[in-house]
Amino acid sequence: MAKAPPIDKRRNILDAAVRVFARQGFHSTRVSDIADEAEVAYGLVYHYFKSKDEVLNELFTERWSLLLAAIDEADASSNTPREKMSAVAAFIVDSYRHEPELMKVIIVEVTRAANSFGRTHLPEIRRAYDSIAKIVADGQELGAFRRDIDPVFASMSFYGAIEQLLSGWIFEVIPASATDFEQAKELVVATICDGLEPR
């Protein structure tokens, strides 16, 4: 049996797709662009994937499951609710820091495109909101968070704030240096947990 060809063409194609999608956007990417970038014949893309859509689906699913795992892990830890929120923020920011192109594709083409593409993935996206909401709800139980704000609502605000920051970096609306990333982690949590008004 088996080969495990030294070079995994399927992986090549996926990686190439990230680069091309990030550069041109999903819609204006031709399948031939992916093939070219991967230095592979046009038809091979269809050998490994059912359609152009499936390539994006795969990229999203691969990554999103990591996020879901990270949230669950944060939740399972014995940290304070606030530290759990910190962990989630840190995971997302670091994801962007280490793989900006992939995150750009996921956010721009899926998460923020709930219309076209994201529609298929709404359930998974929603699971992230729900898991974060659970952290908030537990925090409320413990008295660490105020009880008059609906957890799902808080979760959406929190996630929305983070995603907006990533968008800002992606579209170069705000500066994106290493220190900006570190600050961002702290500041989102500070904003959401402590608020803008002085204590």
Place this chain on the structure above:
Amino acid sequence: MAKAPPIDKRRNILDAAVRVFARQGFHSTRVSDIADEAEVAYGLVYHYFKSKDEVLNELFTERWSLLLAAIDEADASSNTPREKMSAVAAFIVDSYRHEPELMKVIIVEVTRAANSFGRTHLPEIRRAYDSIAKIVADGQELGAFRRDIDPVFASMSFYGAIEQLLSGWIFEVIPASATDFEQAKELVVATICDGLEPR
């Protein structure tokens, strides 16, 4: 000269486009869909607009300028910084409440699609962030807001949180009743200004 034809076809087309874009998304809308919805011949769309893109541009620009004006007006008022933030949140939420289809189109197809379409409008979008940031900065001057959070950063978090809520309503991830709208206005401000942790 002049007529002012009782029925303004250009307006018809614009309104029809909102409905169709909201229903099917910009990309999967054919120009013929717009013409059909407006009960107008295909070619007429091109009589009034240079291209399909221009229709969307027009819709966005029309609306966004109202938002910018609303922010400026809030800023110019003699209210507290927090009340100014409230006014901005209220304006956006009410916009959605009264014209959900238009807001859906603007958010989904422009604001959150900074890749394809929004790219053209980044400057205008940015202006909104900047104007909100100015409110925050003034609040810091006055001592109403803490000074260790960058105004632009705060502005992005605030706007991101609101937009995320709209997205939640748009994609039916969270319930959207009249009371939800009213609550939302208060809760975003409470979250961002006071924070999740009890005072």
Place this chain on the structure above:
DNA sequence: CAACCGATTGACTGGTCAGTCAACCAGTCT
């Protein structure tokens, strides 16, 4: 009425791509 002009119509064209498929190639097994 005749000339004019902007609004309106919808058939048609040109270009673009996603996806198909028949052929080819390189191992592996017998």
Place this chain on the structure above:
DNA sequence: AGACTGGTTGACTGACCAGTCAATCGGTTG
């Protein structure tokens, strides 16, 4: 060697659609 298999190739097709344009309509002016 011969047969088989799965990876690999890229030319080709069918569908789709934005935008064009020549023709028509209806109202106004002189």
